[in-house]
Amino acid sequence: MALPQKESSPIFSDATAGTLRLIAYLALAAILMVLDHRNGWLHRVRYASAAAIVPIYKIAAAPADWVHDASTAFVERRKLIDENRQLQESLLLAQARLNRMDAVSQQNERLKQLLDTQHLLGLHAQLARLIDVQLGPTHDRVMLNVGADEGVHVGQVVIDSHGIMGQVIETLPHASIAMLVTDPDHAVPVMLARTGMRGIAHGTGEADQLVVPNLPLSSDIKPGDQWVTSGLGGRFPAGFPVGTVTKLEHGPSGMFLEALVKPAAQLARSGEVLLLRDQPDPVGPPAPAPQVGPPASLAPTTAHASPASPARLANPNPPKPATAASAGATP
Amino acid sequence: MNRMRAQGWAFWIGIVLALLLMLMPLPTMIQPLKPYWPALVLIYWALESGDRVGIGMAFCIGLAADLLNGALLGDQALRLAVLVFIVLRFRSRLRFFPMWQQALAVWLLLLNNHVLQALIRAFAGVPAMPALSWLAPAVGAAIWPFVFLLFDDVNTRVRGKGAKSA
Numbered sequence: 124m125a126l127p128q129k130e131s132s133p134i135f136s137d138a139t140a141g142t143l144r145l146i147a148y149l150a151l152a153a154i155l156m157v158l159d160h161r162n163g164w165l166h167r168v169r170y171a172s173a174a175a176i177v178p179i180y181k182i183a184a185a186p187a188d189w190v191h192d193a194s195t196a197f198v199e200r201r202k203l204i205d206e207n208r209q210l211q212e213s214l215l216l217a218q219a220r221l222n223r224m225d226a227v228s229q230q231n232e233r234l235k236q237l238l239d240t241q242h243l244l245g246l247h248a249q250l251a252r253l254i255d256v257q258l259g260p261t262h263d264r265v266m267l268n269v270g271a272d273e274g275v276h277v278g279q280v281v282i283d284s285h286g287i288m289g290q291v292i293e294t295l296p297h298a299s300i301a302m303l304v305t306d307p308d309h310a311v312p313v314m315l316a317r318t319g320m321r322g323i324a325h326g327t328g329e330a331d332q333l334v335v336p337n338l339p340l341s342s343d344i345k346p347g348d349q350w351v352t353s354g355l356g357g358r359f360p361a362g363f364p365v366g367t368v369t370k371l372e373h374g375p376s377g378m379f380l381e382a383l384v385k386p387a388a389q390l391a392r393s394g395e396v397l398l399l400r401d402q403p404d405p406v407g408p409p410a411p412a413p414q415v416g417p418p419a420s421l422a423p424t425t426a427h428a429s430p431a432s433p434a435r436l437a438n439p440n441p442p443k444p445a446t447a448a449s450a451g452a453t454p
Numbered sequence: 455m456n457r458m459r460a461q462g463w464a465f466w467i468g469i470v471l472a473l474l475l476m477l478m479p480l481p482t483m484i485q486p487l488k489p490y491w492p493a494l495v496l497i498y499w500a501l502e503s504g505d506r507v508g509i510g511m512a513f514c515i516g517l518a519a520d521l522l523n524g525a526l527l528g529d530q531a532l533r534l535a536v537l538v539f540i541v542l543r544f545r546s547r548l549r550f551f552p553m554w555q556q557a558l559a560v561w562l563l564l565l566n567n568h569v570l571q572a573l574i575r576a577f578a579g580v581p582a583m584p585a586l587s588w589l590a591p592a593v594g595a596a597i598w599p600f601v602f603l604l605f606d607d608v609n610t611r612v613r614g615k616g617a618k619s620a
Contacts (some may be wrong), residue, residue, distance in 0.1 A: 141509070148513045152535065155517075160578055165525055172521065179522060183477035343578040446481030 145190055214407070237397055247400035249274065251281075254298060263306035266376060267396065270297040278358065280399040286364035286387030287311065287352060288396055293391055303390055304333060304365065313365050314353035318343050321353055323383055330391060331382040333366050346370060350384055356391065362398065385453040460612045464476060465506060468495045468605065472517055488585035489594035492519055493537055493567055497598075498605045500541040501549055509545050511586070512538035533570050538562055553599050561595030 158164055169176060237250065251267040269275050271294040282289040282300045302309050309326040313335065319343055322335040338344060348368045354361025364386035373402040374381045472491035479486055492515060499506045501578055516531030523530065540563060541548065568591050572583060 141498065141539060141542065144509050145535060146511050148535040149532055152516075152528040152532035155531065156526050156574065159527035168521060168527070176522060179474070180477060183474045184479060187479045274576065 170360075173180060227413070233284070234395055237395055239284070240284045241399065248282075248397040249400060251275075251299075251396050251398050253394060253396065263289075263303040263309070263328065263330070263390075264292070264299050264305060267291075267299045267301055267398070268275060269398070270295045272296050275299045275398060279408065280359055280363075282363060282389045282399065283396050283398050285389055286366070287359060288388040289344040290358065290388060291398065298437045301396075304388070305330060305384055305390060311359055311365055312353045312355040313350040314361075315344060316349040316351045318348075320344065321355070322350070322382070324350060331385060332369075333386055335382040335384055336374055336379065338382060340373075340378070344380070344382060349387075350382075459611055461503070461506070461609065463510050464605075464608055464612045465499055468499070469476065469515060470496075470569055472572060473522055475494065476519065477522060486584045486592050487590055489565060489590055490567060492516075492534065493564060494560070494594060494601050495535060495605075496538055497541055498547045500538050502546060502605070504542055504545050507538055507542075509535045509539050509542075526527060526574065526580070528572070532574070534565050536570060537567055540566070552600070556602070557595045560598040561591050564591035564594045569593070592606075 155164075234250075249269060251269045254266040254268050258421065267275070267281070275291060275294050277291055277294055279291045281290060287304055289301045289306070291299050292302045293300040304311055304324065304326055305324040305328065307328040311324045313322050313324045314320065315322070322338060324333045324335045327334050329369070335350065346368050350365045350368070352359040352361055352363045352365055364387035366381045366386045368381040369385045372381045373379075374382065430442075469492065472495040475491040476488075479485070496507060496512055496515065513531045516529075516534035517527070519530040519534075520527045544559075548556060551559060553613040568588065575582065
């Protein structure tokens with residue numbers, strides 16, 4: 124049964140024409156496929172026509188999105204309950220973790236304050252942590268987690284971000300013991316920040332109190348004044364806060380005033396402390412000046428030049444910083 | 455003229471819908487069973503009005519589908535050209551088949567199409583299709599009556615409206 128076709132060719136019958144056309148198209152398709160397979164045309168064409176094609180994809184994908192939305196909207200109740208329980212569990216876990224992070228961030232804050240102190244003062248210092256706090260009426264001493272192997276030596280000053288804490292009195296290979304300013308055996312040469320009056324702050328054995336005895340009755344001092352280290356004695360660098368005057372009393376003899384002082388450092392609280400590396404400048408004559416001039420090997424060996432060199436060496440400074448340091452060591 | 459234009463609109467809308475359906479993602483379980491919609495639409499229109507759908511048009515639509523599908527340029531063009539050729543060759547007989555025989559014929563057409571696809575993929579060195587996809591022609595055949603009735607309904611309405619306005 125032949126199709127009635129209007130534009131039938133006189134030469135070819137319908138069927139032949141159709142077959143020929145089909146063969147032509149098949150050949151074209153085959154050529155296209157081979158070329159595409161070899162050269163990746165399709166990708167290039169798609170790339171060029173992306174602006175037109177992408178919206179079509181979006182439209183085609185829309186029903187799937189709607190189905191997904193609907194399924195989340197009408198999801199089974201039990202699934203929701205399960206999910207809820209799981210979420211609550213993970214919330215608990217997360218909160219626990221968060222609490223721990225809180226502690227860590229507070230610690231971070233403290234460490235940053237310490238670092239700031241260090242930078243502010245331009246000090247070389249070593250960070251240390253308290254291992255064991257031994258506060259008591261007889262000994263106010265703490266153990267630090269660094270020792271001789273880390274470069275700690277006896278006499279180093281311990282500070283925190285608020286002020287002087289004490290000094291190292293004993294070193295172990297990986298730990299050291301520091302005496303706090305509140306120890307009854309401890310004393311710091313201090314200076315009143317406002318007037319410059321000198322004094323010596325002794326520990327009292329009580330955790331939060333120092334005493335500066337033997338102040339003249341006529342001295343200009345009032346509660347709230349701040350004591351700082353005076354730098355005398357050479358052990359403590361000058362200018363570190365030591366404490367604030369809380370109360371003035373008459374001494375046992377009645378001839379002098381006694382200032383009760385609250386330590387500036389947070390002795391009971393500090394978890395991290397700084398050990399000052401560089402000792403203060405020793406009191407005493409300065410260190411010998413370095414030799415200036417050309418080295419001795421370049422000196423002319425002729426007879427007329429030789430009197431010059433003894434003249435240059437004639438003024439040696441007597442080096443005795445060690446005695447000065449040891450003189451100031453005992454508080 | 456108006457009637458032709460209205461029918462043209464219906465045809466192109468049908469083609470666009472078929473392409474969208476082809477692209478539409480389905481759950482992975484039933485994805486291989488998705489019938490080949492452009493073929494169904496082209497079969498209908500080839501049967502309905504043989505002078506509208508030629509091999510050339512099938513080829514062009516196949517190219518568009520290839521472009522959208524991103525597989526191999528010319529693959530669907532070849533398959534749809536073959537399909538339309540066969541349908542046009544047997545058009546006068548197919549038109550007067552009862553529905554179940556028509557559906558059977560559609561199944562054979564789609565199966566042929568599928569075999570061609572498998573061959574092309576084998577030649578191109580693309581991984582073979584999943585075994586489940588051999589059921590897709592049967593799904594297409596099962597859907598065919600509904601597709602036919604739907605398009606027939608739309609077609610008669612469009613034609614009636616076109617005739618009235620003309």
